[in-house]
Amino acid sequence: MITVSGLTKQYGKRLAVQDMTFYVVAGRVTGFVGPNGAGKSTTMRMMVGLTRPDSGEVRYDGTSYTDLKYPARIVGSVLDARCMHPGRTARNHLRAMAATSGLPAGRVEEVLAEVGLETAADQRAGGFSLGMRQRLALAGALLGDPRILLLDEPSNGLDPDGIRWLRTYLTDFATRGGTVFVSSHLIGELSMFAQDLVVVGGGRLLAADSVETITARGETVVIVRTPQPTDLVELLAGQHLHAEATGQRVVVRGTTTTTVSQIAFDHRIRVVELTESTTSLEDSLLDLTRVSAEFASA
Numbered sequence: 001m002i003t004v005s006g007l008t009k010q011y012g013k014r015l016a017v018q019d020m021t022f023y024v025v026a027g028r029v030t031g032f033v034g035p036n037g038a039g040k041s042t043t044m045r046m047m048v049g050l051t052r053p054d055s056g057e058v059r060y061d062g063t064s065y066t067d068l069k070y071p072a073r074i075v076g077s078v079l080d081a082r083c084m085h086p087g088r089t090a091r092n093h094l095r096a097m098a099a100t101s102g103l104p105a106g107r108v109e110e111v112l113a114e115v116g117l118e119t120a121a122d123q124r125a126g127g128f129s130l131g132m133r134q135r136l137a138l139a140g141a142l143l144g145d146p147r148i149l150l151l152d153e154p155s156n157g158l159d160p161d162g163i164r165w166l167r168t169y170l171t172d173f174a175t176r177g178g179t180v181f182v183s184s185h186l187i188g189e190l191s192m193f194a195q196d197l198v199v200v201g202g203g204r205l206l207a208a209d210s211v212e213t214i215t216a217r218g219e220t221v222v223i224v225r226t227p228q229p230t231d232l233v234e235l236l237a238g239q240h241l242h243a244e245a246t247g248q249r250v251v252v253r254g255t256t257t258t259t260v261s262q263i264a265f266d267h268r269i270r271v272v273e274l275t276e277s278t279t280s281l282e283d284s285l286l287d288l289t290r291v292s293a294e295f296a297s298a
Protein backbone atom coordinates (compact mmCIF):
# COMPACT_ATOMS: atom_id res chain seq x y z
CA MET A 1 0.00 0.00 0.00
CA ILE A 2 1.15 3.55 -0.72
CA THR A 3 0.40 6.08 1.99
CA VAL A 4 0.63 9.76 1.09
CA SER A 5 0.36 12.04 4.11
CA GLY A 6 0.19 15.81 4.15
CA LEU A 7 2.31 16.39 1.03
CA THR A 8 2.83 20.08 0.40
CA LYS A 9 4.92 21.89 -2.21
CA GLN A 10 5.17 25.58 -2.91
CA TYR A 11 6.90 27.17 -5.94
CA GLY A 12 7.44 30.85 -5.17
CA LYS A 13 3.99 32.14 -4.32
CA ARG A 14 2.29 29.22 -6.06
CA LEU A 15 1.06 26.44 -3.78
CA ALA A 16 1.31 23.56 -6.28
CA VAL A 17 0.27 20.85 -3.80
CA GLN A 18 -1.36 21.48 -0.46
CA ASP A 19 -1.71 18.96 2.35
CA MET A 20 -2.32 16.01 0.01
CA THR A 21 -3.33 12.90 1.94
CA PHE A 22 -4.58 9.63 0.41
CA TYR A 23 -3.62 5.99 0.07
CA VAL A 24 -3.41 3.59 -2.84
CA VAL A 25 -4.15 -0.10 -2.27
CA ALA A 26 -2.76 -3.21 -3.92
CA GLY A 27 -4.78 -5.34 -6.33
CA ARG A 28 -6.64 -2.38 -7.81
CA VAL A 29 -6.05 0.33 -10.39
CA THR A 30 -6.24 3.79 -8.83
CA GLY A 31 -6.76 6.74 -11.14
CA PHE A 32 -5.26 10.11 -10.27
CA VAL A 33 -7.48 12.65 -11.92
CA GLY A 34 -7.75 16.41 -12.11
CA PRO A 35 -7.55 19.23 -14.66
CA ASN A 36 -4.23 20.54 -16.02
CA GLY A 37 -2.21 22.27 -13.33
CA ALA A 38 -4.07 20.46 -10.52
CA GLY A 39 -0.81 19.22 -9.00
CA LYS A 40 -0.78 15.63 -10.26
CA SER A 41 2.75 15.62 -11.71
CA THR A 42 4.20 17.46 -8.70
CA THR A 43 2.59 14.92 -6.34
CA MET A 44 3.90 11.98 -8.38
CA ARG A 45 7.39 13.46 -8.54
CA MET A 46 7.34 13.81 -4.75
CA MET A 47 6.16 10.19 -4.48
CA VAL A 48 9.38 8.95 -6.09
CA GLY A 49 11.81 11.40 -4.57
CA LEU A 50 12.34 13.54 -7.70
CA THR A 51 10.91 16.64 -6.04
CA ARG A 52 11.46 17.38 -2.38
CA PRO A 53 8.24 18.15 -0.51
CA ASP A 54 8.11 21.18 1.80
CA SER A 55 6.30 18.91 4.22
CA GLY A 56 4.56 15.55 4.33
CA GLU A 57 5.73 12.08 3.46
CA VAL A 58 5.10 9.06 1.26
CA ARG A 59 5.46 5.47 2.44
CA TYR A 60 5.49 2.19 0.56
CA ASP A 61 4.26 -0.53 2.91
CA GLY A 62 5.54 1.65 5.74
CA THR A 63 8.95 2.51 4.24
CA SER A 64 9.72 5.90 2.74
CA TYR A 65 10.95 5.89 -0.88
CA THR A 66 14.41 7.16 0.06
CA ASP A 67 14.80 4.32 2.57
CA LEU A 68 13.94 1.58 0.07
CA LYS A 69 17.04 -0.54 -0.46
CA TYR A 70 16.31 -1.33 -4.12
CA PRO A 71 13.62 1.20 -5.12
CA ALA A 72 13.46 -0.01 -8.77
CA ARG A 73 12.47 -3.48 -7.52
CA ILE A 74 9.57 -2.04 -5.52
CA VAL A 75 8.31 0.96 -7.53
CA GLY A 76 8.38 1.35 -11.31
CA SER A 77 7.55 4.83 -12.51
CA VAL A 78 7.12 6.71 -15.77
CA LEU A 79 6.82 10.41 -15.16
CA ASP A 80 8.04 11.70 -18.52
CA ALA A 81 8.15 9.34 -21.48
CA ARG A 82 10.21 11.86 -23.48
CA CYS A 83 13.19 11.40 -21.15
CA MET A 84 15.42 9.09 -23.18
CA HIS A 85 18.60 9.40 -25.21
CA PRO A 86 17.46 9.81 -28.84
CA GLY A 87 20.61 8.18 -30.26
CA ARG A 88 20.23 4.95 -28.28
CA THR A 89 18.32 1.94 -29.52
CA ALA A 90 15.45 0.71 -27.36
CA ARG A 91 17.50 -2.31 -26.29
CA ASN A 92 20.55 -0.22 -25.39
CA HIS A 93 18.41 2.30 -23.52
CA LEU A 94 17.03 -0.53 -21.38
CA ARG A 95 20.48 -2.12 -20.93
CA ALA A 96 21.84 1.21 -19.68
CA MET A 97 18.89 1.59 -17.31
CA ALA A 98 19.34 -1.96 -15.99
CA ALA A 99 23.07 -1.34 -15.39
CA THR A 100 22.43 1.95 -13.57
CA SER A 101 19.85 0.37 -11.28
CA GLY A 102 21.86 -2.82 -10.68
CA LEU A 103 19.27 -4.98 -12.40
CA PRO A 104 20.04 -8.14 -14.43
CA ALA A 105 20.54 -7.50 -18.18
CA GLY A 106 18.42 -10.58 -18.86
CA ARG A 107 15.32 -8.60 -17.91
CA VAL A 108 15.78 -6.38 -20.99
CA GLU A 109 14.53 -8.99 -23.48
CA GLU A 110 11.66 -9.93 -21.16
CA VAL A 111 10.37 -6.37 -20.77
CA LEU A 112 10.79 -5.65 -24.51
CA ALA A 113 8.46 -8.61 -25.14
CA GLU A 114 6.09 -7.56 -22.36
CA VAL A 115 5.44 -4.16 -23.96
CA GLY A 116 5.43 -5.46 -27.55
CA LEU A 117 8.62 -3.75 -28.70
CA GLU A 118 10.70 -6.83 -29.72
CA THR A 119 10.67 -5.93 -33.40
CA ALA A 120 11.65 -2.31 -32.73
CA ALA A 121 14.38 -3.20 -30.20
CA ASP A 122 17.23 -2.16 -32.50
CA GLN A 123 15.68 1.11 -33.64
CA ARG A 124 16.84 4.40 -32.15
CA ALA A 125 14.47 5.94 -29.61
CA GLY A 126 14.88 9.30 -31.39
CA GLY A 127 12.80 7.95 -34.29
CA PHE A 128 10.04 6.58 -32.05
CA SER A 129 6.53 7.97 -32.00
CA LEU A 130 5.30 9.21 -28.61
CA GLY A 131 3.26 6.00 -28.31
CA MET A 132 6.38 3.83 -28.81
CA ARG A 133 8.26 5.97 -26.30
CA GLN A 134 5.47 5.37 -23.82
CA ARG A 135 5.91 1.62 -24.31
CA LEU A 136 9.69 1.90 -23.97
CA ALA A 137 9.35 4.01 -20.84
CA LEU A 138 6.97 1.43 -19.38
CA ALA A 139 9.48 -1.31 -20.25
CA GLY A 140 12.07 0.66 -18.27
CA ALA A 141 9.72 0.87 -15.27
CA LEU A 142 9.20 -2.90 -15.44
CA LEU A 143 12.91 -3.81 -15.44
CA GLY A 144 13.04 -4.30 -11.68
CA ASP A 145 9.85 -6.44 -11.78
CA PRO A 146 8.23 -4.01 -9.30
CA ARG A 147 4.92 -4.63 -7.55
CA ILE A 148 3.96 -0.96 -7.76
CA LEU A 149 3.57 1.14 -10.92
CA LEU A 150 3.26 4.94 -10.95
CA LEU A 151 2.46 6.33 -14.38
CA ASP A 152 1.88 9.98 -15.28
CA GLU A 153 -0.46 10.34 -18.28
CA PRO A 154 0.74 7.06 -19.86
CA SER A 155 -1.80 7.07 -22.68
CA ASN A 156 -0.54 10.40 -24.10
CA GLY A 157 0.39 9.70 -27.71
CA LEU A 158 -0.98 6.15 -27.78
CA ASP A 159 -3.33 5.22 -30.61
CA PRO A 160 -6.68 3.53 -29.72
CA ASP A 161 -5.10 0.05 -29.97
CA GLY A 162 -2.24 1.17 -27.72
CA ILE A 163 -4.69 2.60 -25.18
CA ARG A 164 -6.65 -0.67 -25.12
CA TRP A 165 -3.41 -2.62 -24.73
CA LEU A 166 -2.28 -0.39 -21.84
CA ARG A 167 -5.63 -0.70 -20.06
CA THR A 168 -5.51 -4.50 -20.30
CA TYR A 169 -1.87 -4.56 -19.21
CA LEU A 170 -2.49 -2.42 -16.12
CA THR A 171 -5.68 -4.29 -15.20
CA ASP A 172 -3.79 -7.64 -15.38
CA PHE A 173 -0.93 -6.16 -13.35
CA ALA A 174 -3.39 -5.18 -10.59
CA THR A 175 -5.23 -8.52 -10.80
CA ARG A 176 -1.92 -10.25 -10.09
CA GLY A 177 -1.78 -8.26 -6.83
CA GLY A 178 0.13 -5.22 -8.10
CA THR A 179 -0.55 -1.61 -7.17
CA VAL A 180 -1.26 0.73 -10.07
CA PHE A 181 -1.44 4.52 -9.68
CA VAL A 182 -2.07 6.22 -12.98
CA SER A 183 -2.79 9.87 -13.70
CA SER A 184 -4.86 11.41 -16.44
CA HIS A 185 -6.70 14.63 -17.09
CA LEU A 186 -9.20 12.57 -19.12
CA ILE A 187 -11.84 11.41 -16.67
CA GLY A 188 -13.74 9.25 -19.15
CA GLU A 189 -10.61 7.30 -20.00
CA LEU A 190 -9.72 6.52 -16.37
CA SER A 191 -13.24 5.49 -15.48
CA MET A 192 -12.95 2.75 -18.13
CA PHE A 193 -10.50 0.76 -16.04
CA ALA A 194 -9.76 2.31 -12.64
CA GLN A 195 -11.55 0.94 -9.57
CA ASP A 196 -10.54 3.77 -7.26
CA LEU A 197 -10.07 7.47 -7.92
CA VAL A 198 -8.05 10.20 -6.26
CA VAL A 199 -9.49 13.50 -7.51
CA VAL A 200 -7.48 16.72 -7.22
CA GLY A 201 -8.01 20.34 -8.20
CA GLY A 202 -6.02 23.49 -7.46
CA GLY A 203 -3.36 21.45 -5.63
CA ARG A 204 -5.86 20.02 -3.14
CA LEU A 205 -7.43 16.63 -2.64
CA LEU A 206 -11.11 16.78 -3.58
CA ALA A 207 -12.12 13.13 -3.21
CA ALA A 208 -10.57 9.71 -2.76
CA ASP A 209 -12.97 6.83 -3.14
CA SER A 210 -14.11 3.95 -5.31
CA VAL A 211 -15.47 4.79 -8.75
CA GLU A 212 -18.90 3.47 -7.64
CA THR A 213 -19.02 5.74 -4.59
CA ILE A 214 -18.00 8.79 -6.57
CA THR A 215 -20.53 7.96 -9.28
CA ALA A 216 -23.24 7.47 -6.63
CA ARG A 217 -22.80 11.13 -5.66
CA GLY A 218 -24.31 11.90 -9.03
CA GLU A 219 -27.71 13.48 -8.83
CA THR A 220 -30.80 12.01 -10.47
CA VAL A 221 -32.88 14.50 -12.43
CA VAL A 222 -36.27 14.19 -14.09
CA ILE A 223 -36.52 15.49 -17.65
CA VAL A 224 -39.91 16.46 -19.01
CA ARG A 225 -40.79 17.49 -22.55
CA THR A 226 -43.97 19.56 -22.60
CA PRO A 227 -45.58 22.28 -24.76
CA GLN A 228 -46.40 24.12 -21.45
CA PRO A 229 -42.95 24.50 -19.86
CA THR A 230 -43.63 27.81 -18.03
CA ASP A 231 -46.85 26.48 -16.46
CA LEU A 232 -45.08 23.33 -15.31
CA VAL A 233 -42.12 25.22 -13.79
CA GLU A 234 -44.56 27.46 -11.84
CA LEU A 235 -46.59 24.52 -10.61
CA LEU A 236 -43.48 22.65 -9.48
CA ALA A 237 -42.18 25.76 -7.69
CA GLY A 238 -45.52 25.82 -5.82
CA GLN A 239 -44.63 22.31 -4.60
CA HIS A 240 -41.11 23.49 -3.58
CA LEU A 241 -39.49 21.65 -6.46
CA HIS A 242 -36.67 23.32 -8.36
CA ALA A 243 -37.16 23.17 -12.14
CA GLU A 244 -35.51 24.88 -15.10
CA ALA A 245 -36.95 25.16 -18.60
CA THR A 246 -35.00 25.36 -21.85
CA GLY A 247 -37.46 25.54 -24.73
CA GLN A 248 -39.91 22.66 -24.21
CA ARG A 249 -37.49 20.76 -21.99
CA VAL A 250 -37.89 21.03 -18.22
CA VAL A 251 -35.28 19.61 -15.83
CA VAL A 252 -36.52 18.92 -12.29
CA ARG A 253 -34.17 18.15 -9.39
CA GLY A 254 -34.69 16.21 -6.20
CA THR A 255 -37.81 14.28 -7.18
CA THR A 256 -39.08 11.26 -9.12
CA THR A 257 -40.89 10.73 -12.42
CA THR A 258 -43.97 9.48 -10.48
CA THR A 259 -44.30 12.77 -8.56
CA VAL A 260 -43.78 14.94 -11.64
CA SER A 261 -46.26 12.97 -13.77
CA GLN A 262 -48.87 13.14 -10.98
CA ILE A 263 -48.49 16.93 -10.66
CA ALA A 264 -48.71 17.37 -14.43
CA PHE A 265 -51.74 15.06 -14.67
CA ASP A 266 -53.57 16.82 -11.79
CA HIS A 267 -53.16 20.19 -13.55
CA ARG A 268 -53.86 19.04 -17.11
CA ILE A 269 -50.32 19.76 -18.31
CA ARG A 270 -49.55 17.81 -21.45
CA VAL A 271 -46.41 15.68 -21.12
CA VAL A 272 -44.84 14.44 -24.35
CA GLU A 273 -41.87 12.70 -22.77
CA LEU A 274 -40.79 11.90 -19.20
CA THR A 275 -37.39 10.41 -18.33
CA GLU A 276 -35.01 10.11 -15.43
CA SER A 277 -31.28 10.63 -15.82
CA THR A 278 -28.39 10.19 -13.40
CA THR A 279 -25.34 12.37 -13.88
CA SER A 280 -22.33 10.43 -15.11
CA LEU A 281 -19.02 9.96 -13.34
CA GLU A 282 -17.65 12.58 -15.67
CA ASP A 283 -20.30 15.08 -14.56
CA SER A 284 -19.70 14.29 -10.86
CA LEU A 285 -15.98 14.87 -11.24
CA LEU A 286 -16.43 18.00 -13.33
CA ASP A 287 -18.67 19.35 -10.56
CA LEU A 288 -15.98 18.55 -7.99
CA THR A 289 -13.18 20.15 -9.97
CA ARG A 290 -15.34 23.16 -10.88
CA VAL A 291 -15.82 23.87 -7.18
CA SER A 292 -12.03 23.84 -6.77
CA ALA A 293 -11.57 26.18 -9.76
CA GLU A 294 -14.04 28.62 -8.22
CA PHE A 295 -12.20 28.27 -4.93
CA ALA A 296 -8.85 28.95 -6.60
CA SER A 297 -10.05 32.00 -8.46
CA ALA A 298 -11.93 33.47 -5.47
Ligand SMILES: Nc1ncnc2c1ncn2[C@@H]1O[C@H](COP(=O)(O)OP(=O)(O)OP(=O)(O)O)[C@@H](O)[C@H]1O
Pocket: 011, 014, 015, 016, 034, 035, 036, 037, 038, 039, 040, 041, 042, 043, 185
Ligand atom coordinates in the same frame (compact mmCIF):
# COMPACT_ATOMS: atom_id res chain seq x y z
N1 LIG B 1 9.17 23.29 -11.27
C1 LIG B 1 8.16 24.14 -11.13
N2 LIG B 1 8.38 25.46 -10.92
C2 LIG B 1 7.35 26.32 -10.75
N3 LIG B 1 6.05 25.96 -10.78
C3 LIG B 1 5.76 24.68 -11.00
C4 LIG B 1 6.78 23.70 -11.18
N4 LIG B 1 6.19 22.49 -11.37
C5 LIG B 1 4.85 22.70 -11.31
N5 LIG B 1 4.59 24.02 -11.08
C6 LIG B 1 3.27 24.62 -10.93
O1 LIG B 1 2.55 23.85 -10.00
C7 LIG B 1 1.19 23.68 -10.39
C8 LIG B 1 0.85 22.20 -10.49
O2 LIG B 1 1.52 21.67 -11.63
P1 LIG B 1 1.51 20.12 -12.00
O3 LIG B 1 2.37 19.96 -13.22
O4 LIG B 1 1.85 19.33 -10.81
O5 LIG B 1 -0.01 19.88 -12.36
P2 LIG B 1 -0.66 18.67 -13.18
O6 LIG B 1 -1.95 18.35 -12.48
O7 LIG B 1 0.32 17.58 -13.35
O8 LIG B 1 -1.00 19.34 -14.56
P3 LIG B 1 -0.58 18.88 -16.03
O9 LIG B 1 -1.48 17.75 -16.36
O10 LIG B 1 -0.84 20.11 -16.84
O11 LIG B 1 0.89 18.51 -15.97
C9 LIG B 1 1.04 24.44 -11.70
O12 LIG B 1 0.54 25.71 -11.39
C10 LIG B 1 2.44 24.52 -12.22
O13 LIG B 1 2.62 25.67 -13.02
